[in-house]
């Protein structure tokens with residue numbers, strides 16, 4: 001049979017990742033530890049800013065994306081939106097919401113806390129709230145997230161966050177002078 005894009009109606013792009021539910025839920029349960037690890041990693045990336053600049057952020061993108069994708073796909077079922085909000089969402093990736101909601105759940109969460117579209121999947125926003133309660137910056141879940149910029153899809157959120165932090169740091173230094 002020729003290969004086609006057809007998928008049976010009962011299988012959505014979210015259903016295909018069912019095997020990762022348990023890892024995803026583990027990450028939410030361990031959101032505090034993962035928050036600490038991310039802070040360390042962000043610090044190391046920021047220290048490496050001169051190196052990224054020397055090599056060129058663009059050139060560094062390919063190998064970093066490979067590592068970021070591997071790690072985050074495993075832990076969070078990451079969809080590489082390129083504008084990561086895990087630190088604000090209890091380590092529960094909102095791009096796993098079948099409606100891609102970035103600012104809280106829709107009105108369809110089931111009584112058991114599962115998704116209305118994927119009845120056997122825990123709602124990513126119910127999980128996000130649980131995860132956020134373990135985190136030191138858990139109230140960041142109240143931040144309003146901007147709409148997803150799809151032109152960033154597939155790019156490294158780690159490098160983008162690093163470049164932004166470096167810019168902020170430079171601006172603070174310039175202000176202080």
Ligand code: SF4
Nearest residue numbers: 078079080081084093
């Ligand atoms: S928010 Fe985006 S970058 Fe972060 S885990 Fe989800 S898809 Fe990946």
